[in-house]
Amino acid sequence: MHVAEALVVLGGAFLLCGLIARIGVPIGLPTIPLFMIVGVAVGPNTPGFDLVADPGELELIARLGLVFLLFYLGLEFSLDQLVAGGRRLVAAAAIYLVLNVGGGLALGFAVGWGTGEALVIAGIVGISSSAIVTKLLVDLRRLGNRETRLILGIIVIEDVFLALYLALIQPVIGGATDPADAVEGIVTAFAFLLALALVARHGTRVVGRLIDTTDEEIVVVVSVGLAILFAGLAEEVGVSDAIGALMVGLVLGATAKAPRLRTLVHPLRDAFAAIFFFHFGLSIDPAGVLDVLPQIAAAVAVTLGLCLVAGVIAARMHGYxxxxxxxxxxxxxTRGEFSLILASLALAAGLDGRIGSFTAGYVLVLAVVGPFAVSRSESLSRFLPARLLPDRTARPESVEELTMDVGPTSLFQLGTDLLQIHILPGSKLHGVYVAELRLPVGTTLGLMVRAGTTQALRPDTRLRTGDVVLVFTPPDQRQAVEERIRAVHRSGRLARWHGDLGR
Incomplete structure (x- = not known):
């Protein structure tokens, strides 16, 4: 393709994706399926105008989109978040994964496309979209809900599982021809994961020096270079480039520059990811989607049923x-980027082409059904068995006089302690985002007084010197809360990595 023609095609792809998103987002549709629909509409498999005659012409840009998606995912991951959730959160997430990935595997074998395809379908059906889930929580203003911490915890553990899952199915997406090749692929992938995980755990300070500068241009250039380089090296040694990008993100996510790096890389992720989803749509034949409608319907039904079962179990475990x-x-x-990534890798490995059509239809259906169902979850909750989950929000028949006392006695009756934190000059709490405090489950950040004004705390609120913060905590969690705040005060947001437990 001539340079001028290539620029026109790429610019047209970006512009069309932006325009369709501008139409769809205001009515509540996620951008991921919208970008994919654009690719289907102007691709070679759909009659009419073909913006891109050969999807291979955008292959490199699409791969960069994949790299940035996984790189940013690694940047967002935090071991502290995982640990702070406790055993119940890990158990709830494990049950969710066992149910959904297990159900996806059973479905994969049931459709009879092959063992390799069944393993890929298990991941496609089993892993939700962290991007769409987070956006739904923000749009529906549910970040303050008590179950939201559990939902976000499930997503974090899904991210960990994704890295392990990509390593496990490496023989499938790597084209292993015999058991020896399969074992070699798995061992290589896990060795690569282990090596970079050790760097993330013990080499943070060394890696951090590479981006230890106030020049944001250098930070972005070096970080992007590392992400693309290690993605390529991973591909060279027979490991998926997705694993390489994910692990480099995890390494850089443990450095002091991680919060700022996430902000700087976010636009790159959004732009190139749009082309990744657009490119995936180019390879989809609409007629092929119609051919696998029964499989799509079965997958949607299985996912809906298993997600609700997992939700009921998680709610019972936490007393909701x-x-x-x-x-x-x-x-x-909802399913999105992870499902499309797995399908893309499967198609590149030469697996059954129906996986692409199946994934496209499956993601599109859930992209519509998911947000609609979430927005009406309170009404739909009535269909869940009341004997399994007693409705604790039901109003009593007789309404007593409202009590509005505030003071130590009221706090005692509520079973909570109130901590007042005054951020003094020199404290490393300065500059930390509220979400990065990662306080124990059950703790609630109340209000903040700044420069004489009172305001509510949000996850993206950044603490400053002079702030006074109110924290409500159950008495049995008070010591853990004090230790965590003390650790961040002394060692900053990476206190746990530095071995500071606040004791």
Whole structure:
């Protein structure tokens, strides 16, 4: 393709994706399926105008989109978040993964496309879209809900599982021809994961020096260079480039520059990811989607049922009611970037081409059903068995006089302690985002007084010197809360990595 023609094609792809998103987002549709629809519409498999005659012409740009998606995912991951959730959160996430990945594997074998295809379908059906889930929580203003921490915890553990899963199915996407090749692929992938995980755990300071500068241009250039370089090296040694990008993101995500790096890389992720999803749509034949409609319908039904079951189990484990159970199960229902990444890798490995059509239709259906169901979760919660999840929000028949006392006695009756934190000059709490405090489950950040004004705390609120922060915590969690705040005060947001437990 001539340079001028290539620029026109690439610019047209970006512009069309932006325009369709501008139309769809205001009515509540996620951008991921919209970008994919654009690719289908102007691709070679759809009659009419073909913006891109050969999808291979955008292959490199699309691969960069994949690299930035996984790189940013690694930047967002935090071991502290995982540890802070406790055993119940890990158990709830494990149950969710066992149910959904197990159900996806059973479905994969049931459709009879092959063992390799069944393993890929298990991941496609089993892993939800963290991007769409997070956006739904923000759009529906549910970040303050008590079950939201559990939902976000499930997403974090899914991210960890994704890295392990990509390594496990490396023989499938790497084209292993015999058991020896399969074992070699798995061992190589896990060795690569282990090596970079050790760097992330013990080499943070060394790696951090590479981007230890106030010049944001250099930070971005060096970080992007590392992401693309290690993605290529991973591909060279027979490991998926997705694993390489993910692990480099995890390494850089443990450095002091991680919060700023996430902000700087976010636009790159959004732009190139749009081309990745657009490129995936180019390879989809609409007639092929119609051919696999029964499989798509079965996958949607399996996912809906298993997500609700997982939501009910998680709610029971945490003492939540029917509304919270519905919120959990329906919020993690949507599928998106991870499903398309797995399908893309499968198609590149030469697996059954129906996987592409199946994934496209499956993601599109859930992209519509998911947000619609989440927005009406309170009404839909009535269909969950009341005997399994008693509705604790039901109003009593007789309404007593409202009590509005505030003071130590009221806090005692509520079973909570109030901590007042004054951020003094020199404290490393300065500059830390509220979400980065990662306080124990059950703790609630109340209000903040700044420069004489009171305001509510949000996850993206950045603490400053002079702030006074109020924290409500159950008495049995008070010591853990104090230790975590003390650790961040002394060692900053990476206190746990530096071995500071606040004791």
């Amino acid at each position: 009611g029917r509304v919270q159970a519905a919120n959990i199960g329906l919020t993690v229902l």
